[in-house]
Amino acid sequence: MKFIKAFISIAITIVLIWLLGIKIGPVPPLGPFLNPSTGFWQNAESKHIVAAENLVLPGLLGKVIIRYDEHRIPHIFAENDHDLYYAQGYVTAHDRLWEMDIQTREAAGRLSEIIGPKALETDRYHRRMGMVYGAENTLRGTLKDPATKMMLMAYTEGVNGYIHSLTPKDYPIEFKLLDYKPEDWQPINCAYLVMLMSETLAGGSDQFAMTNDLKRFGAKTVDDLFPDYPFFEDPIIPAGTKWNFKPLPIPKPSAGFLAQMTARIKTKEIEPGVGSNNWAISGSKSATGYPILANDMHLNLTFPAIWYQVQMSSPTVNVYGVSFPGAPGVVVGYNQHISWGDTNVDADVLDWYQVKFKDKSKNEYWYNNQWVKVKKRVEVINVRSRKPVIDTVIYTHHGPVVYGDASEKPAEKYETVPIGDALRWVAHDESNEFMAIYLLNRGKNYNDYREALAYFGVPAQNFIFASNDNDIAITSNGKFPLKFKDQGKFVLDGSDPANDWHGWVPADQHPTVKNPSQGFVRSANESPTDTAYPYYINWRFEQYYRSKRIADKLTAMKNATVDSMRIMQMDNYSILAQDVLPTMLKYLDPSKMDNDQLKAFDIVKKWDKHYAAKSIGASIFNKWWGKFYDTIWRDNFDVKGIFLKAPSFDRTEKLLLTEPNSKWFDNVHTPLKENAADIVNLAFNSMVDEMVRKYGKPGEKWQWGDVKQTFINHLANLPGFGTGDFSAGGVGGVINALRNNNGPSWRMVVQMGPTVTGYGVFPGGESGNPGSFYYRDMFQTWKDGKLNELLFLKSVGESSERIKSTLTLSGK
Amino acid sequence: MLFLIILILSFVSSYFLPWWVVAVMAFLAAFFIGKTPGKSFLSGFAAIFIVWTVLALLKSIPNDNILASRVVQLFPIPHRWIFLLAVTAAIGGLVGGMGALSGALLKKAFAK
Numbered sequence: 008m009k010f011i012k013a014f015i016s017i018a019i020t021i022v023l024i025w026l027l028g029i030k031i032g033p034v035p036p037l038g039p040f041l042n043p044s045t046g047f048w049q050n051a052e053s054k055h056i057v058a059a060e061n062l063v064l065p066g067l068l069g070k071v072i073i074r075y076d077e078h079r080i081p082h083i084f085a086e087n088d089h090d091l092y093y094a095q096g097y098v099t100a101h102d103r104l105w106e107m108d109i110q111t112r113e114a115a116g117r118l119s120e121i122i123g124p125k126a127l128e129t130d131r132y133h134r135r136m137g138m139v140y141g142a143e144n145t146l147r148g149t150l151k152d153p154a155t156k157m158m159l160m161a162y163t164e165g166v167n168g169y170i171h172s173l174t175p176k177d178y179p180i181e182f183k184l185l186d187y188k189p190e191d192w193q194p195i196n197c198a199y200l201v202m203l204m205s206e207t208l209a210g211g212s213d214q215f216a217m218t219n220d221l222k223r224f225g226a227k228t229v230d231d232l233f234p235d236y237p238f239f240e241d242p243i244i245p246a247g248t249k250w251n252f253k254p255l256p257i258p259k260p261s262a263g264f265l266a267q268m269t270a271r272i273k274t275k276e277i278e279p280g281v282g283s284n285n286w287a288i289s290g291s292k293s294a295t296g297y298p299i300l301a302n303d304m305h306l307n308l309t310f311p312a313i314w315y316q317v318q319m320s321s322p323t324v325n326v327y328g329v330s331f332p333g334a335p336g337v338v339v340g341y342n343q344h345i346s347w348g349d350t351n352v353d354a355d356v357l358d359w360y361q362v363k364f365k366d367k368s369k370n371e372y373w374y375n376n377q378w379v380k381v382k383k384r385v386e387v388i389n390v391r392s393r394k395p396v397i398d399t400v401i402y403t404h405h406g407p408v409v410y411g412d413a414s415e416k417p418a419e420k421y422e423t424v425p426i427g428d429a430l431r432w433v434a435h436d437e438s439n440e441f442m443a444i445y446l447l448n449r450g451k452n453y454n455d456y457r458e459a460l461a462y463f464g465v466p467a468q469n470f471i472f473a474s475n476d477n478d479i480a481i482t483s484n485g486k487f488p489l490k491f492k493d494q495g496k497f498v499l500d501g502s503d504p505a506n507d508w509h510g511w512v513p514a515d516q517h518p519t520v521k522n523p524s525q526g527f528v529r530s531a532n533e534s535p536t537d538t539a540y541p542y543y544i545n546w547r548f549e550q551y552y553r554s555k556r557i558a559d560k561l562t563a564m565k566n567a568t569v570d571s572m573r574i575m576q577m578d579n580y581s582i583l584a585q586d587v588l589p590t591m592l593k594y595l596d597p598s599k600m601d602n603d604q605l606k607a608f609d610i611v612k613k614w615d616k617h618y619a620a621k622s623i624g625a626s627i628f629n630k631w632w633g634k635f636y637d638t639i640w641r642d643n644f645d646v647k648g649i650f651l652k653a654p655s656f657d658r659t660e661k662l663l664l665t666e667p668n669s670k671w672f673d674n675v676h677t678p679l680k681e682n683a684a685d686i687v688n689l690a691f692n693s694m695v696d697e698m699v700r701k702y703g704k705p706g707e708k709w710q711w712g713d714v715k716q717t718f719i720n721h722l723a724n725l726p727g728f729g730t731g732d733f734s735a736g737g738v739g740g741v742i743n744a745l746r747n748n749n750g751p752s753w754r755m756v757v758q759m760g761p762t763v764t765g766y767g768v769f770p771g772g773e774s775g776n777p778g779s780f781y782y783r784d785m786f787q788t789w790k791d792g793k794l795n796e797l798l799f800l801k802s803v804g805e806s807s808e809r810i811k812s813t814l815t816l817s818g819k
Numbered sequence: 820m821l822f823l824i825i826l827i828l829s830f831v832s833s834y835f836l837p838w839w840v841v842a843v844m845a846f847l848a849a850f851f852i853g854k855t856p857g858k859s860f861l862s863g864f865a866a867i868f869i870v871w872t873v874l875a876l877l878k879s880i881p882n883d884n885i886l887a888s889r890v891v892q893l894f895p896i897p898h899r900w901i902f903l904l905a906v907t908a909a910i911g912g913l914v915g916g917m918g919a920l921s922g923a924l925l926k927k928a929f930a931k
Contacts, residue, residue, distance in 0.1 A: 009928035016924045020846075020917040024839045027910065038914070041907045042838035043874035047890055048907070051882035180890075727892025778886030 030186040040183050045176040047183055050778040060814050064168045067093060067818035076798050076809045079773045079781040082318040084803035089161045091321040092335045094816060096165025096192075099315055103332035103775040104169070104189055105179040106311045107196070109722060111333060114138050114199035114206070116388060121187045123391040128417045134386040135400050135415075136210075137407045138202050141435040145198040148437040155441040159194045162335035166192035179776060181723060197441075200334040201465075205434035207306065208351045208466035209485075214359050215425040216652035218498040223651065224643075232654040232671075235493065235546045236538050238661040239586070241555045243469060243481060243530040244520045246537040252516050254541035260491040261505035282549050283350035283751075284576070284742055285471040286529035286557055287479040289522060294566040297760040298473035301572040302339060302348025303751040305744055308719045310729055310783065311775030314753045316767070318800065319448070326448040327765055327799050329753050332775075336444035339753065341765050343801070344451040345474045346757035350530045352467035352483050355545040356433035358494075358508075359425050360405045360501030369411065372403055373502045379404070405429040405501060422650050429501055431508065433486050438464035453478045453521065460484045461514040469530035475759050481528040482519040483535035483544070487512040492543045512542050527561040529554070531742075550657045552582040552740040569766055569794075572756040577792040578742040579618040584628055586660055588616065591631070594687040604695050606705040618743075620712030620736040623705065629715075629738065630698060634690035635663075642675050656740075663687075712736060718748055719770055719786075721777075728777050735790065743792075756794060766794035821859060824848045825866035825915065833874060841867050841911060842918030849922030856923040863919025868912035875907055 027038030040046045069086035071094045076082065081098045085091035100107065112118050116133035118126035133139075150156045170189050182189060221229050285302040293299050306313055314329035319337060328340015339348050365371040371378040382402040389395045401408045408429050410416035416426055439462055446459035456472045460482055463470075467485020472478070488508035499506040518535040520528060532549035560575055588611070597608055607627050614624025636659055644653040662669050667683035674681055681689075702708040712734030721728035737745035744750060755767040770789040774781040788795060798809050828844040845863035853859035879887050879900070887900035896902045 009924070013921065013924035013928045016917065016921040017846075020842055020914070020921050023917055024842060024914060027914070028839070037910060038838050041910055042833075043871050043878065043907065043911075044833040045838055046907075047886070048875045048878045051878040051884075051886040053881035054883060055881060180886075184893075725893060727889045727898070777889045778882060780885070782885075 035184045036186055039175075039186075047180050047778075049176040050180045050183075050776055052774075052776065052779045054780060056812050058812050060812070062814065062816050063819055064093075064097070064172075064816050065819050066164045066168060067816055069818065071816040072803050073098060073814040073816065074800065074803070074810045075812045075814070076807075077811055078316075078784060078795065079779075079811075080316045080318070080798070081773075081814075082798065082800050082810075083320060084800075085321045088321050088323055089157060090816075091319055091324070092158050092161035093165035093168070095317060095319060095330070095335055096162035096167075097169050097816065098317070098814075099330070099332050100166040100169035100192070102773055103311055103315060104166075105181040106722060106775050107166070107192070107333040108189060109181070110203060111196040111199040114142070114203040115196075116386070119388055119390040119396075121185055121391060124393060127388065127390060127396060128420060130388050131386075131396075131398055132409075132417075132421055134388065134398060135407055135409045136206075137400075137402075137430065137432065137435050138199070138206070139386070140384065140402075140407070141205070141432070142195055142198040142202050144435060144437040145201050145440070146195045148439040149198065149441050150194070152439060152442055154445055155439055158335040158441055158445060159197050162197065163192050163194050180778065184725075185723075197334045200331050201438075201440050202434060204331075205432075205465045209354070209356050209434065210432075212357050212359065212423050213652050214357075214495060214498055215423055216650050217496055218425070219649050219651050220644075221497055223646075223649065232658055233496075233547070233652075234658070236534065237547075237550060237655070237657040239551045239555070239657055240534055240537075241551045241558055242534045242537050243483060243528075243554070244518045244536045244540075245523050245525060247539075248520060248523075248536070250516075250540060254516065255489060255510070255513070257541065257543075258489060258491045258494075258509040259505065260494070261500070261503045263500040263503055263506065264491070264494070264497075282532040282553070282744060284529070284531045284553055284557060284744075285348040285350050285469065285481075286527060286561060286572075287471050287473040287481070288527045288561060288564065288567055289479050290477045292526045292561070292564055292567050293758075294568050295758065295760050297475065297758065298477060298479050299567060299569065299572055299759065300341075300346045300348060300471060300473040300479075300757045301576060301755065302350075302471065303576050303754040304339065304349060305750055306752040308748050308750055308752055308770055310719060310721045310771055310777075312752065312769045312771035314769050316769070316773060316797075318798070320800070320803070324449045325801070327797055328755075329767075329769070334441075336441065337448050338444060339755065340448075341757045341763055342448065342450070343475075343763050343799075345447075345456060345472065346759065346763065346765070347447055347450075347456065347473075348471045348755060349468040350471075350532055352469055352485060352535065353532060353545060353548055354467045354483075354485060354487055355490075355495045355543075356465065356467065356486070356488060358405075358431045359428040359498045360403070360431060360506065361498060362403055362408055362427060362429050362501045369401055374404070375502070375504045403429045403501065405431040405507075406435055425498055428498060433465045433488065436464065436486070438462075438486070440464060452476055453480060456480065457482070457515075457519075460517075469532075469535070471528060471530065473757070473759050475761075475763065477759075478522060479528050480519065480521040481530055482517055483530075484514070484517050484519075487517070487542065487544055490543050493546055494543065496546050512544075516542070518544075525562065527558075529557045529561065531557060547655065550655060550740070553742050553744065555582050556580055556742055569756050569758050569764075573754075573766065573792070573794050575742060576751070576754050576756075577736075579625075579736045579738070581616050581618060581625075581628075581738070581741050583632070583656065583660070583740050584614075584616040587632065587663055588614075588628060590663055591635070591687050591691075594684040595691060596688075603699050603705060604692065607695050607698070608691075610705060618711055618736050618738045618741050620710065620734045622711045622736070623707075623709045625711035625736075625738070626698070626709045626714040627694065629711070630694040631691055634694050634697075635659075635686060638674070638686050638690055638693075639671055643671070710734070711738075716747055717745060717750075720748060730783075730786065733790065751789075754789070754794060763799070765797040765799060767797050768794050821848055821852055821854070821919070822862035822866050824852065825863055825919065826870055829867055829915065830870050830874075833870065839914065841870070842914045845915045845918035846922040849919040850926050851922075853919060853923035853926055856920050856927065859923035860916040860920040864912040864916030867915025868908045871911035872904060872908045875904055879904070
């Protein structure tokens with residue numbers, strides 16, 4: 008009896024320990040996670056900084072000195088380039104290892120390994136989109152050049168140098184929460200980072216929706232509602248710029264395309280202004296007589312931040328800026344000769360092709376009047392505590408058939424992907440973006456900048472540039488396929504070689520301008536050129552709102568300083584409101600309004616058109632315009648079961664301002680015939696009703712900063728690891744295009760001159776560890792619209808009060 | 820006495836052995852010097868409760884408890900870091916207590 012009692016007690020103890028040691032659903036294994044010797048308590052960093060530390064690491068050739076400033080930004084000084092990229096890998100892994108791991112897993116379609124079957128469709132999507140295939144090609148291109156091979160291999164060594172120094176208690180907290188171990192870094196992971204940016208910035212497509220539009224409404228209507236050049240535009244390269252090169256012959260439209268356009272044959276809400284800004288002013292407009300460059304790149308905002316600040320110095324380079332955790336070099340930044348920044352081009356570099364297979368085996372497809380063999384690629388997806396899933400993807404000469412039939416495609420997901428079509432995507436091609444980064448980091452003048460850009464394939468960027476030679480320039484740059492006009496606006500027939508891409512636009516013929524007479528260059532994702540440019544890049548770009556506002560401000564500007572640029576980056580003025588509000592107000596009749604409507608009318612009439620956090624007018628206009636837009640298009644474009652694309656804000660503006668009696672104002676579901684005035688009134692009343700219902704009578708609760716939700720979450724959406732909702736100004740379509748969790752991921756201003764001085768901030772901190780004092784120490788500065796002066800050390804010995812500690816690395 | 824022995828053994832071993840070794844330490848100590856099962860459980864519980872509290876605080880105090888204040892929000896308990904400390908210590912205590920109880924019961928079984 009006594010033995011039984013003892014054994015029961017022992018058994019209970021063992022079961023208890025076992026239960027505490029396993030992951031149950033989303034709950035981490037509590038024993039390993041909570042115990043203070045190896046669990047999360049170990050991730051709590053002390054506020055006492057060790058002023059000097061020495062480490063010996065295998066593989067280093069010489070000595071590396073890393074000086075950390077008050078934001079714990081590393082300033083790396085290496086004796087050679089190998090050690091420089093090694094050290095960058097080491098310090099980045101130290102601060103961002105889990106972020107590097109999870110991002111490359113996402114791109115590689117390997118989330119199921121750690122999350123389980125829940126992530127399977129996400130993984131399949133990435134595999135089937137050819138993310139692995141593309142990364143393999145990018146890696147091949149990168150390893151061909153000795154300089155970029157060195158970068159990638161040394162960076163990888165550095166990351167692994169850090170990983171190998173870890174014991175389980177040192178693992179970043181997310182590994183402990185999700186219960187897995189860091190694995191060795193591979194060079195291909197750096198290529199996955201490039202693929203991920205391509206997916207984010209050049210991986211979207213409205214081709215499928217446009218094809219459905221074409222089928223439903225016919226070519227004439229589609230031409231009218233989805234024009235190839237907007238009603239309002241202010242292109243990146245000043246309109247009227249002459250193109251003094253002899254363009255390549257433009258390919259002829261295929262017979263099928265012409266037939267489509269001449270014969271008969273669940274809208275997603277579009278929100279303008281997902282996007283970035285950059286501009287540079289020439290010395291003639293600045294107080295110092297030297298150019299100033301500004302850049303704010305808009306992306307999804309997360310903890311840890313998407314960017315990692317770093318200064319990198321060796322005998323061949325001394326550069327400061329932001330890097331991607333997981334990729335060597337500085338992506339956007341400056342040295343003591345040049346500065347550069349990016350906005351996205353959104354070129355049409357992703358096309359869908361209909362494929363006709365010979366039979367159900369799908370071994371051959373029809374192309375150029377004959378049957379051609381497909382290639383098959385087997386993707387093995389490992390799933391946590393399950394058997395691996397094996398997925399075979401068919402490749403035509405265009406690329407992968409992402410979803411061969413409806414059974415392969417998950418319901419209500421990836422609706423932009425047409426079924427049965429092959430994907431031609433520039434991100435699949437061999438390329439070497441790292442060479443562009445390598446050269447830009449070392450660039451000294453305009454020619455170096457143009458040489459570097461020729462290597463940059465995808466995602467195409469508007470590269471802005473300023474130098475101490477008093478040059479400013481901007482180039483819409485990337486691999487642009489040579490196409491006939493509108494090739495890829497709709498799904499293409501994959502059997503006709505005339506529909507293939509016909510080569511590339513030569514790099515020296517990319518849209519570019521140097522030192523224009525207006526004294527500034529700028530971009531905000533709008534059309535790169537006016538219609539005189541000989542090549543087709545895309546039929547639609549971001550609308551002109553931010554672009555025009557920036558140009559208006561810069562045109563008027565004299566004696567500009569860094570602060571003038573900083574204030575501009577926070578500008579909330581709405582060009583959309585400037586365009587449409589007078590007309591919308593004109594259609595309202597206050598004599599027919601009730602009290603709430605009158606109050607709202609009065610506020611929006613007096614509104615200064617700034618989307619400030621405290622503005623009530625902004626909330627009223629925003630909802631009013633949104634309802635107006637929805638009411639016009641919903642009856643025709645929100646059709647159950649068909650994926651359609653609704654016209655742009657730009658086209659809607661044209662409708663309001665120039666076609667008040669257009670048939671599109673008429674609601675097909677009512678017997679009445681509505682016009683612009685009817686819809687403006689309907690939208691206004693419905694806006695007031697909704698606002699009163701949600702926020703009470705017009706008043707403080709209607710303030711834009713509270714109505715608009717702004718927040719930054721942890722990458723794994725862990726509660727407590729992000730910011731929660733905070734009040735902030737801005738909206739899509741104004742310079743400060745901050746909304747929800749999308750906004751300026753890095754704001755930078757660089758004053759050129761004898762000493763180049765940079766200013767910058769991102770929302771978060773250098774450390775990805777929520778147990779670090781540097782996890783979000785820059786957030787408040789960012790939120791307040793301020794910038795930190797960036798510490799640029801000209802030499803390793805330069806003294807600065809801002810340096811708080813030094814880490815010395817040396818080889819074995 | 821038992822309490823002190825478990826406290827010292829688990830404190831020292833926690834730096835190089837897995838987290839569940841506290842149960843083994845408590846078990847062995849109670850097996851050799853434990854008196855009644857009830858008292859052994861209390862000694863094991865109290866010793867590990869205190870060891871884990873002290874070890875956690877050694878990391879958390881120089882951290883101004885910023886990490887614990889974030890992590891506690893993942894748990895369905897009041898969002899104050901001290902509650903997370905209490906949960907941590909209680910789990911450790913339970914494991915230690917059960918180890919000690921098992922040791923004492925086994926000892927009793929062998930004694931005649």
